[in-house]
Amino acid sequence: MERTYIMTKPDAYKRGLIGEIITRIENKGYNITDMKMMNLDEAILKEHYAHLADKPFFPEIVEYMTSGPVVGMIVQGDNVVAGMRSIMGPTDGLEAPAGTIRGDYAKDKSENLVHGSDSVENAEIEIKRFFG
Ligand SMILES: Nc1ncnc2c1ncn2[C@@H]1O[C@H](COP(=O)(O)OP(=O)(O)OP(=O)(O)O)[C@@H](O)[C@H]1O
Numbered sequence: 001m002e003r004t005y006i007m008t009k010p011d012a013y014k015r016g017l018i019g020e021i022i023t024r025i026e027n028k029g030y031n032i033t034d035m036k037m038m039n040l041d042e043a044i045l046k047e048h049y050a051h052l053a054d055k056p057f058f059p060e061i062v063e064y065m066t067s068g069p070v071v072g073m074i075v076q077g078d079n080v081v082a083g084m085r086s087i088m089g090p091t092d093g094l095e096a097p098a099g100t101i102r103g104d105y106a107k108d109k110s111e112n113l114v115h116g117s118d119s120v121e122n123a124e125i126e127i128k129r130f131f132g
């Protein structure tokens with residue numbers, strides 16, 4: 001069965017939206033098979049967001065992602081990598097359609113509530129990174 005790595009971001013914690021995000025995952029029909037709350041540090045963020053580490057906004061990402069706890073989850077289901085990206089919506093909350101998590105709750109492309117793996121291969125790498 002396909003798996004993906006989902007992570008609520010610190011704005012979801014601060015705004016009390018962790019439950020809403022979990023509800024949407026469960027309502028879609030996916031199974032959460034493991035979950036844990038964590039505080040991330042810069043080292044793991046440099047690894048997780050390696051594709052963005054040389055961008056001028058990378059320090060903002062680190063500040064944002066270390067500003068509170070995240071909840072990492074392993075989510076399982078048929079085509080769950082694409083399915084989760086679909087219910088999350090695109091990166092920028094302004095462009096994300098209503099009905100998606102980001103479209104309903106995020107206003108821009110920085111604080112966008114939730115992370116989801118972008119491929120089956122990266123999902124397995126990210127599950128190993130955060131769950132060992
Ligand atoms: N131009 C930007 N300005 C500020 N923050 C950004 C920008 N682009 C991306 N980010 C932040 O970095 C995260 C990772 O960017 P990426 O391009 O991987 O988008 P994504 O795959 O939709 O998001 P994620 O990997 O968190 O699921 C974004 O979710 C966002 O929080």
Ligand SMILES: [Mg+2]
Nearest residue numbers: 115116117118
């Ligand atoms: Mg990404």
